[in-house]
Amino acid sequence: MQPGRQSDGHAQVGTDGAGDPMVGRLLDGRYRIGARIARGGMASVYEATDMRLDRTVAVKVMHAGLGDDDEFAARFVREARAAARLSHPNVVAVFDQGTDGDAVFLAMELVDGHTLRDVIRKEAPMPPAKALALLEPVLSALAAAHRAGLIHRDVKPENVLIATDPSSGTSRIKVADFGLARAVSAETQHTATGGVLIGTVSYLAPELVVDGRADARADVYAAGVVLYELLTGAKPHEGESPIQVAYKHVHEDVPPPSLLVPGIPAYVDALVARATARDRSQRPADAAVLLHQVHRVSQALGEGVVDDPDLTSDLTPLVTQFRDDTTEVPVEVVEPTTFLQTTPPPPPVPAQKRTTPPPRPRRRRRGLLATILAVLLVAGLGVGAWWFLDGRYTSTPGVLGMTKAAAEAELADAGLEAEWGDRAYSETVPAGRVISTDPEPGAQVVDGGTVTVVLSLGKERYDVPRLRGMTEDEAQDALADTNLAFGTTTESWSDVVPKGEVITSDPKAGTTLKPDTAVDLVISKGPKPVKLKDWVGKPVDNALAWLEAKGLTGKVSDEEYSDTVPEGSVISMDPPAGTTLTRGDEVSFVVSQGPELIEVPSVRAQGVEAATETLQDLGFEVVTEEAPGYLGLGFVFSQSPGGGERVPIGSTITLSII
Structure with missing residues (x-):
């Protein structure tokens, strides 16, 4: 509050x-x-x-x-x-x-803080994106209530509170007055012949006006009216009295917001029309379904979509005629207490036919007969009234918690017939056992009548779907379709999952969770970038193995002689060391063949001057020494390296002179 x-x-x-x-x-x-x-x-x-x-x-x-x-x-x-x-x-x-x-x-x-009514007064009409952002937490709250079997029955801007957190500056939106909500059971299904309708007339669903019956779709209708107010700054139905407004809810559609605010996309009009359809079968089944539709519209708005015929078609309700011929009971609309007090019409009592008073009886016997007939008539009327008002009714037996067979037998023993409604989830009642009945236990029902019984589906649980390989938007839609909530997104490098796709979820796929539990996503940033190492002067085989381990491609583009780089090692690389690469990029290497080799000619027995000239002309260095037993003849006795050997250019040849 x-x-x-x-x-x-x-x-x-x-x-x-x-x-x-x-x-x-x-x-x-x-x-x-x-x-x-x-x-x-x-x-x-x-x-x-x-x-x-x-x-x-x-x-x-x-x-x-x-x-x-x-x-x-x-x-x-x-x-x-x-x-x-x-x-x-x-x-x-x-x-x-x-x-x-x-x-x-x-x-x-x-x-x-303040209420959504204050925001409407100050800021409406507002852009559709902002209106949906304000409505989203309201629908999230209502969705949680509907899953728990509660309906609010009084959704309106005054019951939406907005508080600002002084520490963070962020706003918190909360829905108030769930204390007036009623559990969705037989208790809420009072007809207009005896129930009290809680709700504000400006947001009242048509079925509440007609017969007083409420389910989650009544909250959906009210949320749709709130959205209309946010978009236009006005209520869809106005009248001089509350009863006139209630009449319009039954007989007139909520107009498209774009009639008052031109430029609102057609798919936003369709969203309002779907939520406020007078035929409740055309509305979203509950707030969770409407919330999913709001997410779709918000995404289209966020992407700047002006017109989306497919989305508009999906959201537009079918053309149906609300049952205006439904017998409407008299209602007393009391404002501002927001109650509709319904009053049952008095039961029909046969009227006595007026007759001309009979002439005075001639004999006392006729008077006695008339007295007896009058007594019988009064007794008959009394018995008939008793039968009509009470005698033909019996109490609904209590079958809550029973199995289907046991409940059916118990109702049959009471002279009643069981009709099986749609099963519903329950956190407390085991699967296959009775959650609720309509009428409720102890309520009056006509002898031989029908009692609608709802069986439990057990606890509502959903498995986390397999999200790997989906885009973030696809994963969020998959979570919404599974009645789970999207939590947060973190990014991580991946060599196998393409950029922008889901790597994994937390909890993992297949984990069983309660509805609306948040599931976090890990999204791929693609392969992690690799900084290229310097492989010049190092064995090319080592370089190629390193590149393969990093998801890169290496190749030898050329081989060259080198006097400084050992054979099989890298002379140069393209791109150069320090370059940032991504998976699949290619690096090429020029690899050393070692120094260039030439054949050493044999100069044995040649004169030292001629031999030296021959070798120097080929690029060799020449050194001479005296051979053992030197005689001073000046001829080459031996050489090292010997003739025919292959050595690098510039190598030194030693000549032994005899």
Whole structure:
């Protein structure tokens, strides 16, 4: 709840509660009541201190007199317990519920900020992208509630709170008043012949006006109206009285927002039309389905798509005629308490035909006969009235938790027929056992009538799909289709998964999770870049092996003689060392053949001068020495290297002179 902003309807807000006997009171020995911050048709809201945990909370206290109605108070308590089980970051948490004397109360999270109504007043009409960004956390909260079997029944901008975190500067959006929601069971399926409809007339789904029946699609309708307001700054249906507005919800479609704000894409109009279809079978089944559709539209807006005929076609509801011929019951619309009190028409009683008074009987026997007939007539009317009003009814037996066979047998023993509704998930009721019945246990049903029984599918769980190889957008869609949430994305190098595709997920594929659990993605950045090492002067075989290990390609482009680089080693490389490469790039090498070799001619027995000249002409260095037993003749006795050997140019040839 929110000081000075949020209300239990449209009534007084921001009052200080001067003279309020509740102010200063200690409820349940725990909650010290402070200033009143809101007042509505059913309850007042106070800022309070939780003395046990030393924290500030909001306490909603039912108005005096309502708590005296045992049935109403019991429903208030049941709804509080149901709402307390709902834990979601976009839901105002319900901490506690209790009674203290004549006070029936809820203790809730205190949210200090403003409401979506304030945003609409200041900023609407707003761009579609921003409108959807504001609606997304609201739908996320409603989706969590719908999965838990709860419907809100009073979705409106006043119940959407926006608080700014002073430490980070980010805004938090929370949906309030789930304490007024009712568990989706037989309790919510009251028809207009005896139920109380909770809701604000501007956001009321047509079926609530017609017969008082509500399911998750009523919340979807209200969310669609809120989206229309964000886009246009106006409500879709206006009237001089609440009953006129309710009539329009039943008989008139919500107009396309683009009629008021030209330029809104057709697929955004189609999204609003789908959410607010008067035929509820044309609406998304629950808030999770609508949230998925919002994601599709947000993506199109983010990509700057002006017109998407396929998306528009997918979202546009089928052309159907809402049943205007449905018999509408009289309703009393009470504003601003946001209640529709439905009143059953009185049961038909046969009218007595007026006749001319008979002439005075001549004999007392005729008077006695008339008396007997009158008594019989009165008795017959009494019995008929009893039969019509009560006698033909029986109580619905309690079959919650039973197996299908046991429940069917129990209903048959009571003279009732079982009709099997769509199965639903339950965190508490095992699969195959009864979750709820319509009418609820103990409710009146015509003898021989039908009781709709809903069996449990067990706990709602989903396996993480295999996402490897998908793009990030495809993976997010796959998670949404599996009723799981997208968490965060991290990037990692991969030599095998192409850039932009999913490498893995956390939790891994095949892990079984609760609905809406966040799944993180690891996206490939492609192969990791490689910095090329310097292989000049090193064996080319080592260079080629290193490149292959890095996913690169190496080749020998040429071989050359080198007097400085050993044979088989790299003389040069292209590209040069230090270049950054990616997988598949090619590096070429020029490899040394070693120094160039030439054949040494034989100069034995030649004169030293002629032999020296011959060798020097070929590029050799010549050194002479006296052979053993030197005689001074001046001829070559031997040479090293010998004639016919191959040696590098410039090598030294030693001549032994005799």
